[in-house]
Amino acid sequence: MRAATAANIICLAPGPAPGSLLLQYWESKEKLLDYAINAFAEHIPAWKAFNRAGDTSSEFGIWHETYLVTPGHYEAIYVNMPPFGLGKAGKLHPAHGKRATAKDRLDIGHGV
Structure with missing residues (x-):
């Protein structure tokens, strides 16, 4: 499964995994990093909204790992x-x- 997330940036396996976990496999480190700083992709607006909300409850958490x-x-x-x-x-x-x-x-x- 290939999904274009922004121009010339490919996330190979996007979408939620069982248990409300978001798991992604990227084609390259460069494409992941390009997406992370792309103001027209979903990453930056999502982070800004999360930070504005100031969610300090235990109902939502973020776990982030990157493996090359x-x-x-x-x-x-x-x-x-x-x-x-x-x-x-x-x-x-x-x-x-x-x-x-x-x-x-x-x-x-x-x-x-």
């Missing part, structure tokens, strides 16, 4: 469930043949 992952150096396994997380952001391959073991999959270096 070298392309092809990750895996995601799905058994009896739809693609989620990395599986929505990347290309899925069946885990058999040259991809039968974790070592084989990671040695191929194409991710998911």
Whole structure:
């Protein structure tokens, strides 16, 4: 799934995850950082509104982590469930043949 969030900025897997969690996978660090400072994207107005509201209640919180992952150096396994997380952001391959073991999959270096 690819969603354009602003001109030439691509978020690979946007949207809420189960449990009211927003999880995003970005195509590159540069595109994430460009989006974060783009006054025409949703990020800056949302932060400004949150800060104006001064929400100090425990009803809403923010958890933010950023990981930089070298392309092809990750895996995601799905058994009896739809693609989620990395599986929505990347290309899925069946885990058999040259991809039968974790070592084989990671040695191929194409991710998911």
